[in-house]
Amino acid sequence: MASTLKKFFAYLGGQxxxxxxxxxxPxxxxxxxxxxxxxHNQLTAHLNDGSADAVKQIRYCPICGRKLGD
Structure with missing residues:
Protein backbone atom coordinates (compact mmCIF):
# COMPACT_ATOMS: atom_id res chain seq x y z
CA MET A 1 0.00 0.00 0.00
CA ALA A 2 2.76 2.48 0.91
CA SER A 3 4.58 1.89 -2.39
CA THR A 4 1.33 2.46 -4.30
CA LEU A 5 0.83 5.80 -2.56
CA LYS A 6 4.45 6.83 -3.27
CA LYS A 7 3.99 6.05 -6.97
CA PHE A 8 0.71 7.96 -7.02
CA PHE A 9 2.22 11.08 -5.39
CA ALA A 10 5.23 10.89 -7.72
CA TYR A 11 2.79 10.86 -10.64
CA LEU A 12 1.16 13.99 -9.25
CA GLY A 13 4.46 15.76 -8.83
CA GLY A 14 4.48 15.14 -5.09
CA GLN A 15 1.42 17.27 -4.38
CA PRO A 26 -17.95 21.21 -6.63
CA HIS A 40 -8.09 16.89 -14.90
CA ASN A 41 -7.94 20.50 -16.10
CA GLN A 42 -11.35 21.80 -17.17
CA LEU A 43 -13.47 24.14 -15.11
CA THR A 44 -17.14 23.65 -15.95
CA ALA A 45 -20.18 25.74 -15.10
CA HIS A 46 -23.43 23.80 -15.24
CA LEU A 47 -26.94 25.14 -14.80
CA ASN A 48 -29.14 22.45 -13.26
CA ASP A 49 -32.02 23.24 -15.61
CA GLY A 50 -29.77 21.99 -18.45
CA SER A 51 -29.88 25.21 -20.42
CA ALA A 52 -26.15 26.01 -20.49
CA ASP A 53 -22.71 24.54 -19.89
CA ALA A 54 -19.46 26.45 -20.10
CA VAL A 55 -15.98 24.91 -20.17
CA LYS A 56 -12.67 26.66 -19.52
CA GLN A 57 -9.24 25.01 -19.47
CA ILE A 58 -7.26 25.88 -16.32
CA ARG A 59 -3.68 25.13 -15.28
CA TYR A 60 -3.93 25.31 -11.48
CA CYS A 61 -6.55 24.43 -8.88
CA PRO A 62 -8.09 27.70 -7.63
CA ILE A 63 -8.38 26.25 -4.10
CA CYS A 64 -5.05 24.54 -3.37
CA GLY A 65 -2.87 25.86 -6.22
CA ARG A 66 -1.83 22.40 -7.43
CA LYS A 67 -0.75 22.26 -11.08
CA LEU A 68 -3.38 20.33 -12.99
CA GLY A 69 -2.53 17.71 -15.63
CA ASP A 70 -3.37 17.78 -19.31
Whole structure:
Protein backbone atom coordinates (compact mmCIF):
# COMPACT_ATOMS: atom_id res chain seq x y z
CA MET A 1 0.00 0.00 0.00
CA ALA A 2 2.76 2.48 0.91
CA SER A 3 4.58 1.89 -2.39
CA THR A 4 1.33 2.46 -4.30
CA LEU A 5 0.83 5.80 -2.56
CA LYS A 6 4.45 6.83 -3.27
CA LYS A 7 3.99 6.05 -6.97
CA PHE A 8 0.71 7.96 -7.02
CA PHE A 9 2.22 11.08 -5.39
CA ALA A 10 5.23 10.89 -7.72
CA TYR A 11 2.79 10.86 -10.64
CA LEU A 12 1.16 13.99 -9.25
CA GLY A 13 4.46 15.76 -8.83
CA GLY A 14 4.48 15.14 -5.09
CA GLN A 15 1.42 17.27 -4.38
CA UNK A 16 -1.72 16.13 -2.61
CA UNK A 17 -5.08 16.43 -4.32
CA UNK A 18 -7.63 18.56 -2.51
CA UNK A 19 -11.33 17.62 -2.51
CA UNK A 20 -12.03 20.12 -5.28
CA UNK A 21 -9.37 19.29 -7.87
CA UNK A 22 -9.90 15.62 -7.00
CA UNK A 23 -13.46 16.09 -8.30
CA UNK A 24 -14.99 15.05 -5.00
CA UNK A 25 -16.85 18.33 -4.40
CA PRO A 26 -17.95 21.21 -6.63
CA UNK A 27 -16.24 24.57 -6.16
CA UNK A 28 -19.67 26.22 -6.08
CA UNK A 29 -23.04 24.55 -5.62
CA UNK A 30 -25.60 27.34 -5.43
CA UNK A 31 -28.88 25.64 -6.17
CA UNK A 32 -29.17 26.10 -9.92
CA UNK A 33 -25.43 26.60 -10.62
CA UNK A 34 -22.60 24.13 -10.12
CA UNK A 35 -18.93 24.96 -10.79
CA UNK A 36 -16.60 21.95 -10.84
CA UNK A 37 -13.17 20.77 -12.07
CA UNK A 38 -13.49 17.82 -14.48
CA UNK A 39 -11.21 15.88 -16.85
CA HIS A 40 -8.09 16.89 -14.90
CA ASN A 41 -7.94 20.50 -16.10
CA GLN A 42 -11.35 21.80 -17.17
CA LEU A 43 -13.47 24.14 -15.11
CA THR A 44 -17.14 23.65 -15.95
CA ALA A 45 -20.18 25.74 -15.10
CA HIS A 46 -23.43 23.80 -15.24
CA LEU A 47 -26.94 25.14 -14.80
CA ASN A 48 -29.14 22.45 -13.26
CA ASP A 49 -32.02 23.24 -15.61
CA GLY A 50 -29.77 21.99 -18.45
CA SER A 51 -29.88 25.21 -20.42
CA ALA A 52 -26.15 26.01 -20.49
CA ASP A 53 -22.71 24.54 -19.89
CA ALA A 54 -19.46 26.45 -20.10
CA VAL A 55 -15.98 24.91 -20.17
CA LYS A 56 -12.67 26.66 -19.52
CA GLN A 57 -9.24 25.01 -19.47
CA ILE A 58 -7.26 25.88 -16.32
CA ARG A 59 -3.68 25.13 -15.28
CA TYR A 60 -3.93 25.31 -11.48
CA CYS A 61 -6.55 24.43 -8.88
CA PRO A 62 -8.09 27.70 -7.63
CA ILE A 63 -8.38 26.25 -4.10
CA CYS A 64 -5.05 24.54 -3.37
CA GLY A 65 -2.87 25.86 -6.22
CA ARG A 66 -1.83 22.40 -7.43
CA LYS A 67 -0.75 22.26 -11.08
CA LEU A 68 -3.38 20.33 -12.99
CA GLY A 69 -2.53 17.71 -15.63
CA ASP A 70 -3.37 17.78 -19.31
Missing amino acids: NICNYCGRKY LIDAGSLELRIVY
